[in-house]
Amino acid sequence: MRGREQPAQPSGGGGEGGGGGEKKPVVETTVGRVPLYRLFAFADRTDAVLMAVGATTALANGMAQPLMTFIFGDVIDAFGSTSSADVLHSVVKVIMNFVYLAIGAGLASTLQVSCWTITGERQAARIRALYLKAILRQDIAYFDMELSTGQVVERMAGDTFLIQDAIGEKVGKSIQLLSTFIGGFIIAFARGWLLALVMLSSIPPIVVAGAIVSRLMISLSTRIQAKYGDAGNIVEQTLGAIRTVVSFSGEKQAIMSYNKLIRKAYESALQEGAVNGLGLGSVMAVLFCSYGLAVWYGSKLIVEQGYNGGMIISVIMSVMIGAMSLGQATPSITAFAEGQGAAYRMFKTIERQPDIDIYDTTGITLEEIKGHVELKDVYFSYPTRPEHLVFDGFSLQVPSGTTMALVGESGSGKSTVISLVERFYDPHAGEVLIDGVDIRRMKLTWIREKIGLVGQEPVLFSTTIRENIAYGKENLTLEEIKIAAELANASKFIDKLPNGLDTMVGERGIQLSGGQKQRIAIARAIAKNPRILLLDEATSALDMESERVVQEALNRVMLERTTIIVAHRLSTVKNADVISVLQHGRMVEQGSHVKLMKTPEGGKLVERIRSMTFQNIMRQEINWFDKPEHSSGTIGARLSTDALNVKRLVGDNLALNVQTVSTVISGFTIAMVANWKLAMIITVVVPLVGFQGYAQMKFLKGLNKHAKLKYEEASQVATDAVGSIRTVASFCAEKKVMETYEKISESPIRQGIREGVVSGLGFGFSFLAFYFTYALCFYVGAKFVQHGTATFPEVFRTIALVGESGSGKSTVISLLERFYDPDSGKILFDDVELQTLKVSWLRQQVGLVAQEPVLFNDTIRTNIAYGKQGEASEEEIIAAAEAANAHQFISALPDGYSTIVGERGIQLSGGQKQRVAIARAIIKDPKVLLLDEATSALDAESERVVQEALDQVMVGRTTVVVAHRLSTIRGADIIAVIKNGSVAEKGRHEELMRIKDGTYASLVELSSTSA
Known part of the structure; x- marks a missing residue:
């Protein structure tokens, strides 16, 4: 492993092995965004239908409020143009339009929210899967240079959350608000074009404010998500090595490092909040100034142009509702800006074509592979340090069926040979040949299936022993699994476990000892029956007894295979056919153990831990981290999504709730002063709406809890795969990872669809209740006027x-x-x-x-x-x-x-x-x-x-x-x-x-x- 070859180069995003250069925390601060229409690039035909229905019903729903102002004006005229005795009859004729409007708006809003929520869930799930598939497709150099495991988790949880927010219900809401805006002004111009024209003067400053806010929000959102991505990487690393962190009392350092990153994100978030607030404040200031202008000019039109009260009220309300819809669009604009920034990062990865592509089906396959390996005049440097050549004209031959041991000091190039043979990297010049054929000409999946890799740090996945062994080959039978376990010297300890092959190994195999994990890894390699076996210090991290047992297993599986061994402990390679001594990327000696007996060799593995995490998580006891629900992927996903949810709760949503409560209190107070009897009767409707909202919230809470657990489980699959990308690549297991991920994700997608339907019904009911309440209010008011309980001041008559x-x-x-x-x-x-x-x-x-x-x-x-x-x-x-x-x-x-x-x-x-x-x-x-x-x-x-x-x-x-x-x-x-x-x-x-x-x-x- 290159961590041993070059101590100054800790492992990169690839998980179990990094790049050759100094790997610094990945910080992607490039400010970019995709066009808004590109957010829907991964919609299928069903999504297109859902979006079409959602857009149509959003347009209809948006027109409801402007139409309401038309009816409102007629109601005002109905109250004022007839006697008290006839007012009820006149008002009832008009308010029947409210009933029709309520039914139409209720149906439209139900379909609007349901369709957009469902399609948002479907498209976001597809983007997550495509992103993971694209990540698994990338070559190892990409992980060395561009991306870390934590950032993958952050993007799959955090960025897709932002994208889903931008392509889901917010789109329907914005179309509805745009329809309200346009409809409001159409009706305003139809009812009184002079007054509408005056009020139109408020639109340019609102549009300018919205454009400025949108541009600033994209920049700030990109910066924030980049910082959270780095913080997510630190969480994954720390929790993945929690025992080491605790044993070195590194919790404080971890917390300080984590807090340093999220503090930078917080500073950008403060700026984001200030920009958002200033934008909304500017819009509202312009709106209320325009209302004052409208009232003054409306009075002039009544005096000079013969307008009546109903016309003026209708025009002012139409423009007011239309203009306020722009103010209400601020959260949607923010969501679009954040979604465009998040999509820029994710789509860039999805569309990236790697140099070494596992999905490339071209390339040749050999009828029979003998296993002759040759590195011929190879020049190579790692992407992270292109100026430092690891190999400068390096050549090596490993004849078919022989065992070649590579020894040398750290950084000499031993593990680089393994990486080049596995085609994790391609040489800059020279060739890597198998049976005389350059492996770049071979079909990548085919050649990797012929190679078995066992590393120093055995990478196991958070599933059963059976699944871990079967990871090496598709459609493996139980008998083949048992044979592989037997050859790997693992059957005895597996049989002693209560659940045998069905024992869960825990995150990274935490429930097993080092020797047990290594034997499972060897069984996994044996299961694919490779012609070439690569052993990268497979026993160096084990105690004496475990090393003896594992070495026995290795000796059995090395027979009749071409084997390349990287080792520091010379005792493990003395039986090799040939031992090659590497120094500074050159072969300085080669021969048998007897020939090279006098050459001293030794080494020391220096493990550097870069760990940062959240303070309360770091306080937990070790057994807390052993639980599946507290794996690094799960916690990383929670830190991303839960933090975003809390931000929305205490940010826009809290402000909106405070505004709503303030509006309700103010409205109720004014109503009580105007006519307390009418106010009390209308208040009867409130508990009904409140109960509906409570029932909807409880139902959605249950759905969200189940979906959240499944998404966390899916995040752990992604974390395991990306954190062990070399293992996944060497076993060509990308398809298996995707199948597992998609299977787990099916349940939350279904829950999301149910959530969309329930949200739509709740939203539809709220509009139904809204317009029915208007109808009830005017009906009761007309009754009161008829009986003299309510009167209007008879001025200007x-x-x-x-x-x-x-x-x-x-x-x-x-x-x-x-x-x-x-x-x-x-x-x-x-x-x-x-x-x-x-x-x-x-x-x-x-x-x-x-x-x-x-x-x-x-x-x-x-x-x-x-x-x-x-x-x-x-x-x-x-x-x-x-x-x-x-x-x-x-x-x-x-x-x-x-x-x-x-x-x-x-x-x-x-x-x-x-x-x-x-x-x-x-x-x-x-x-x-x-x-x-x-x-x-x-x-x-x-x-x-x-x-x-x-x-x-x-x-x-x-x-x-x-x-x-x-x-x-x-x-x-x-x-x-x-x-x-x-x-x-x-x-x-x-x-x-x-x-x-x-x-x-x-x-x-x-x-x-x-x-």
């Missing part, structure tokens, strides 16, 4: 007063302006008695437009400005004129706004005077507008123009209209019929017309007749 002359209509106007005070009774202004208010302040809140507009003998500008206390700017005057539909005719006058109107406005027509009077009322921005037969003295055309102006300025204000022409007040919220100083009838136009022999109906009929 238009009340029309009609009746015969002298009935008291204009008197109401006079009392509201406080031209007079009532003899008895009260007039309330926002629930405050009118007489208690300061008169000048009150009249500033009220705008009056009378039948006969009174203008002063001054300019139009001065008359309009008269309505405002203090100076009025030119812009304010023009804005008031535009709102009153007067700017156009004023601008057409020769002197414009400087035109003198004459005494009582004699220079203007009736319609022009009225519009100037309306502008004068508007400029004071009154909260209450009083219109006392403002159009009754005008001709038809002037009345039309003035009425258009009035319709605009009445929006967003409480308006009291006195009118004789009933056609002008049909759209009023309330029409009050005044008769003899009393309210005889009250209601909307449609309601009053249904009253048989009603006063209002009679007035309408009379008005129609006179017209």
Whole structure:
């Protein structure tokens, strides 16, 4: 082994033997990512169908919330446009759409989550298997230079977790959110394009923030995973040699080294969290600023463009839901960034074509192999130290059927001969020949099947003795296993074990002694009946008695085989046919034992332990590590996946849970203040949703526990194989490893599919409950309104007063302006008695437009400005004129706004005077507008123009209209019929017309007749 040849070169990622150069911890910090679509490169036809269904239903599910805003706006209008008696009927007609939406969204969300979770599980399992297959395919140089066992475990557990997160449910969620975003703006533009256009201004900064966050997250995620990969390598090494660590009191050093690496990962994670938080905070800040802008501009549209409340609410909610979907996409963007970075590392390995490819089916095979081995003028250096030539024109011949012993000091090249014959490496120049044929021309699997290797450190796998022996050859019968055990001198001790051949050997054969392990390894080599036998210090690590027994076994199996022995103990090779002495990569002596008797030889194996692990693990007693569930592969996988799960629990998920709890508390508080009875009734739904969530969580917990155990078992298979890559390669056992891994992985894949279905059903139920709760809420609310339990503040409503002359209509106007005070009774202004208010302040809140507009003998500008206390700017005057539909005719006058109107406005027509009077009322921005037969003295055309102006300025204000022409007040919220100083009838136009022999109906009929 090269660890003995070059003491400064500890073993690399290959496990039982390393590269020839100084092997430093592998640190891969290259920042790279695959395109997003490449994450799905390993999807099959079933996955394509699942993704298509998942994408379609995600699009449908995403449209549900924007459609909800459409329904929401209609519900608002239904509450506000009918009387209390009819509100239930109107609301029920609308909320049935919520029921249909609930059913559709529930079904769509179920399929969305189920399909994406299932396909994510399937593809991640396939990537794990392909990655392991690709790892097993690589040549030994790759493990020397690129990768360690711990990093393989980290990537199979940690990186595939990130990839699965990026190709599973997060994809469905992102499609849903994108659909919500697009759908929200489509509906917003359909309902009110002006307001939607203004709110669209928030999107560019959100997109920029998302792009910056995504780029930074990929860089940081790659750096973090690289550090965790190195830490995983240290865990595997430490736990694999736990007895040595404990015997040298190396726990503290291990903990310090491990903590040093994860501290670096933690520092990068802090930066990742800060970037993520800053990105989300920026998005939310922009969103809430845009909401404020929308409310302000929406009020202007109501006043100036004739929008109604339902339209404004629908537009704001549509854009709000659409824009917030971008904010909610931050976890998905993070997952995609991390998945792209993880996939870059894994896909790079999957697609790598090794120079020495075990899956290459080309190459020749010999009809009969005699076993003549020759190294001819070989030049070779290890990949880790290309500048240091181990062999510089080295040649060696081992005739068929002879035993050649290689001896020499550490670093002389003995084990390098073994590695070249096994074709773990190819020489840079020269040839390695078997029966005169360059082994590079031979089919790799075929030649390795003809070679048996027994190393100093026997590598056994965490399974039974039977399986370990059968590892040497496919379809080995029980009889052949027993013969191999007998030849290896292992039958006696196996028969004494309680379970015989079915005894579990533990991780790396920990349950057996050194001699027992070595004899099992020899039996495994014998089982393949090799023509060439390579013994790399097969007895050097054994005690005297074990060495004697193992040597007896070796002597038996060496007969009639070409054998190459590497040994430090010369006593074990004195019977070799030829002994070759190597020094600094050259053969300095060759001959029999007798001939070379006087040559001193000796050596010492220096084992360097690089061990780091987690503190609590290091505190455990030795018997804790003997348990299968505490193997290095299992613990390595747990450190990767459990740490990621905890990170998500206390990171994004904890923040989301805190946000959810805060939202629930705030919402419940506001609901209780608004109407506690309605709030308590709706709260009944909460336990039902909570129970569903609890039941789903318990069920998934059971599934996850079983799947987790199986994944840990599969991780141990991968750890064993990669940690013993030379053994796997020499026995061509890659296929067996993959079959074992895939068989164990079948169960967690099935569990993952079940988990996807259960998660989908739970997600679907939550949407079903969400929209049904809306429907229930509005239904109960409508019931409360019908029975008077719930009321809405009647602000910004238009009340029309009609009746015969002298009935008291204009008197109401006079009392509201406080031209007079009532003899008895009260007039309330926002629930405050009118007489208690300061008169000048009150009249500033009220705008009056009378039948006969009174203008002063001054300019139009001065008359309009008269309505405002203090100076009025030119812009304010023009804005008031535009709102009153007067700017156009004023601008057409020769002197414009400087035109003198004459005494009582004699220079203007009736319609022009009225519009100037309306502008004068508007400029004071009154909260209450009083219109006392403002159009009754005008001709038809002037009345039309003035009425258009009035319709605009009445929006967003409480308006009291006195009118004789009933056609002008049909759209009023309330029409009050005044008769003899009393309210005889009250209601909307449609309601009053249904009253048989009603006063209002009679007035309408009379008005129609006179017209």
